[in-house]
Amino acid sequence: MHIPxxxxxxxTAVATGLLAATGLGVALRQARLHLPPRRVPLLGLAAAFVFxxxxxxxxxxxxxxxxxxxxxxxxxxxxxxxxxxxxxxxLIVQCLMFADGGISALGANIFNMGVVGTVGGxxxxxxxxxxxxxxxxxxxxxxFAAWCSTVMAAIACAGELATSRTVxxxxxxxxxxxxxxxxxxxxxLVTALVLAAIARARPExxxxxxxxxxxxxxxxxxxxxxxxxxGLALFASPFASSWPxxxxxxxxxxxxxxxxxxxxxxxPVRDYRIAGIHWSVLGTSIAGAAGTLVVFALxxxxxxxxxxxxxxxxxxxxxxxx
Numbered sequence: 295m296h297i298p299x300x301x302x303x304x305x306t307a308v309a310t311g312l313l314a315a316t317g318l319g320v321a322l323r324q325a326r327l328h329l330p331p332r333r334v335p336l337l338g339l340a341a342a343f344v345f346x347x348x349x350x351x352x353x354x355x356x357x358x359x360x361x362x363x364x365x366x367x368x369x370x371x372x373x374x375x376x377x378x379x380x381x382x383x384x385l386i387v388q389c390l391m392f393a394d395g396g397i398s399a400l401g402a403n404i405f406n407m408g409v410v411g412t413v414g415g416x417x418x419x420x421x422x423x424x425x426x427x428x429x430x431x432x433x434x435x436x437x438f439a440a441w442c443s444t445v446m447a448a449i450a451c452a453g454e455l456a457t458s459r460t461v462x463x464x465x466x467x468x469x470x471x472x473x474x475x476x477x478x479x480x481x482x483l484v485t486a487l488v489l490a491a492i493a494r495a496r497p498e499x500x501x502x503x504x505x506x507x508x509x510x511x512x513x514x515x516x517x518x519x520x521x522x523x524x525g526l527a528l529f530a531s532p533f534a535s536s537w538p539x540x541x542x543x544x545x546x547x548x549x550x551x552x553x554x555x556x557x558x559x560x561x562p563v564r565d566y567r568i569a570g571i572h573w574s575v576l577g578t579s580i581a582g583a584a585g586t587l588v589v590f591a592l593x594x595x596x597x598x599x600x601x602x603x604x605x606x607x608x609x610x611x612x613x614x615x616x
Contacts, residue, residue, distance in 0.1 A: 345384045422438055
């Protein structure tokens with residue numbers, strides 16, 4: 295769902311950029327005020343996992359693929375504001391390092407996936423989880439919210455395309471919403487599987503207020519999580535589906551694919567291909583691993599700067615068994 299350069303006109307790009315900047319500003323302020331210092335490392339972990347998982351496209355139908363967006367997953371673990379920061383970090387690195395999403399459309403991509411999909415999806419999760427209690431309710435609510443978040447982001451994207459006169463609203467809406475209703479099923483399934491695994495290993499990460507006993511450090515979780523993310527980037531991403539994603543397929547079917555232009559600023563690793571490495575599998579693996587580490591470092595460093603006492607808390611927390 296990453297919008298490339300050329301799909302949006304200048305007024306839409308500026309408007310969505312302002313909306314994204316406002317949403318991210320609110321998220322940064324809320325994270326500074328309310329994010330517990332001991333959960334700061336989880337921002338880096340969530341960003342690394344989301345980045346790696348987004349590289350793994352899965353086939354959907356009719357020659358179309360989808361991938362995890364991950365906004366609701368991050369919001370369930372960290373809250374909506376921290377999740378918006380995580381998604382913004384991922385989208386910024388994807389854009390500036392790999393030309394995955396155009397720089398002129400960066401604001402729109404952050405607004406769609408980092409604000410509409412993440413915060414809107416979390417609001418649905420919050421409402422449903424208050425109806426169905428416990429860890430089961432948490433996973434069930436997150437699954438439904440993840441599906442909704444994918445569809446909401448797709449509808450926002452369709453509106454931006456229509457506002458830019460790239461394609462008509464009544465054409466873009468059913469095309470984008472329809473295919474992303476299918477992609478959202480994969481989003482919900484992956485979200486449910488990841489949260490179910492976390493619920494078994496560290497349930498207090500899902501329900502911190504209900505945790506009993508001594509508070510355990512997140513350090514070991516972060517180490518294992520980053521290793522898993524690197525494993526996905528190194529060994530799974532090169533074999534992802536090569537079919538176009540929902541937006542690319544829609545552009546192809548509706549006849550506006552030719553409006554996309556190449557990156558308007560140079561990027562170091564365009565399309566996850568490294569110059570000089572002719573074996574594409576190896577190049578994609580190295581690029582994915584590098585991106586995973588960069589996203590992790592960016593999100594964690596930003597969180598440590600934002601949250602008062604994060605550095606001191608991480609340095610003085612006693613070591614706990616995982």
